[in-house]
Amino acid sequence: MKKIHFVISTGVAVCLLFLSCSKENTNANEATSQSIEANKPGDVRINPREGIVFTMSNAASQNTILAFEQNSNGSLTFVGSTPSGGTGTGTTLGSQGAIVHNYAESYLYAVNAGSNSVSSFQIHHDGTLSLISTVSSGGIRPVALANYNDLLYVANAGSASISGLRINPDGTLSSIPVSTQALSAAEAIPGNMAFKPDGKFLLVSEKTTHRISAFPISADGKASASAFHATSGQGPAGFAFLRSSFTGTDYIIVTELGAGPNSSSISTYGISNSGVVSNVQVSMPLQQATATSVATTKDGIYSFVSNTGSNSIAAFKSGSSGGSIQLLHASAGGTDNAPADVALSGNEKYLYVLNKVSNTISGHKRMNNESLSKMNSVTIPASASGLAAVNKLVYH
Numbered sequence: 001m002k003k004i005h006f007v008i009s010t011g012v013a014v015c016l017l018f019l020s021c022s023k024e025n026t027n028a029n030e031a032t033s034q035s036i037e038a039n040k041p042g043d044v045r046i047n048p049r050e051g052i053v054f055t056m057s058n059a060a061s062q063n064t065i066l067a068f069e070q071n072s073n074g075s076l077t078f079v080g081s082t083p084s085g086g087t088g089t090g091t092t093l094g095s096q097g098a099i100v101h102n103y104a105e106s107y108l109y110a111v112n113a114g115s116n117s118v119s120s121f122q123i124h125h126d127g128t129l130s131l132i133s134t135v136s137s138g139g140i141r142p143v144a145l146a147n148y149n150d151l152l153y154v155a156n157a158g159s160a161s162i163s164g165l166r167i168n169p170d171g172t173l174s175s176i177p178v179s180t181q182a183l184s185a186a187e188a189i190p191g192n193m194a195f196k197p198d199g200k201f202l203l204v205s206e207k208t209t210h211r212i213s214a215f216p217i218s219a220d221g222k223a224s225a226s227a228f229h230a231t232s233g234q235g236p237a238g239f240a241f242l243r244s245s246f247t248g249t250d251y252i253i254v255t256e257l258g259a260g261p262n263s264s265s266i267s268t269y270g271i272s273n274s275g276v277v278s279n280v281q282v283s284m285p286l287q288q289a290t291a292t293s294v295a296t297t298k299d300g301i302y303s304f305v306s307n308t309g310s311n312s313i314a315a316f317k318s319g320s321s322g323g324s325i326q327l328l329h330a331s332a333g334g335t336d337n338a339p340a341d342v343a344l345s346g347n348e349k350y351l352y353v354l355n356k357v358s359n360t361i362s363g364h365k366r367m368n369n370e371s372l373s374k375m376n377s378v379t380i381p382a383s384a385s386g387l388a389a390v391n392k393l394v395y396h
Contacts (some may be wrong), residue, residue: 018329050072051389051391053067053345054387055384058385063086065099076378085134090114093385117135117136118173132172138179139163140334142157148195155183155204162180164176187208189207203239205239209228211231213228226277231254237254240324242316253266255305265286265290295342302316309337310331311337314330334374341386349365349366351364354383359380359384
């Protein structure tokens with residue numbers, strides 16, 4: 001079977017195909033370019049109309065990755081399933097980032113929360129997967145992942161900790177010694193995690209302690225003890241990075257579950273070069289219930305938030321600087337029952353939503369005013385968790 005590589009953005013694809021990246025690229029990105037050159041039978045380009053959407057069963061007997069082809073009209077068609085080499089919990093994980101992909105390689109990564117492990121896969125041109133390796137998560141009940149170059153970090157909810165893995169050139173994973181660090185408290189439950197764009201800090205939202213952790217990452221990939229920032233709203237869950245301000249500060253948009261009916265809110269925070277987290281725009285009310293996960297466009301301008309308790313998606317636009325956001329639609333469009341994870345398609349024309357009560361993934365087309373037009377839904381297992389979407393590359 002030919003190995004076809006996926007990327008998120010055209011800019012990355014051009015960089016890989018013509019090897020025009022600057023000398024500042026990391027060894028991991030250089031290895032990616034060499035891998036593509038070694039495996040491609042001809043020129044490669046992005047197919048701008050199609051892609052693949054992944055979720056996982058999270059079944060207690062055997063966790064499997066489910067693949068759906070994104071057709072040219074945005075509808076989804078089931079491709080197949082691949083055992084992960086581990087087990088799930090049998091119930092939804094309640095986190096964002098249980099499945100992630102490396103934009104510079106055709107690799108997918110998934111947590112196995114029931115067997116305390118993480119798996120890596122190679123993605124093939126037809127959306128099928130090959131399991132590469134399964135390794136320990138370095139803790140108990142992994143629920144979220146974050147990738148930066150050859151680093152893959154995992155948040156473990158059962159042990160309230162994070163731990164680091166190295167992505168080797170062949171796609172296998174290996175643990176990074178002395179990389180495990182504790183969250184702010186034993187009762188902390190992570191909602192999501194992500195690297196600052198420069199890779200120097202790892203951020204983790206803590207739903208139960210109402211904090212954001214910022215772990216410094218050394219040049220050799222090891223995390224050190226975190227500083228903790230109290231959030232303005234209750235239950236910070238999902239988050240994503242907004243457009244950078246060119247001032248050395250990056251910004252995140254954070255969903256806040258709230259403490260009562262229709263009490264969900266959104267806040268933005270600045271992350272300085274030294275890892276200091278600061279309030280920017282705090283607790284913007286949505287008048288919606290249980291804001292859970294967020295997906296942001298590649299340019300960081302538009303964000304979409306799932307309101308699990310209201311069966312809706314909220315849409316936001318970020319300002320030109322300073323981390324400010326504008327609410328475009330408290331309900332940009334209806335979903336199936338209990339929307340949780342959200343992911344934009346590789347071409348960003350569609351938003352896909354994992355609905356945890358109706359047990360579906362629904363597709364939604366982005367309209368000119370950032371409202372959403374609902375398309376078809378596909379059925380998934382009741383315990384399914386995690387959502388990731390990738391572009392498709394084709395040979396010509």
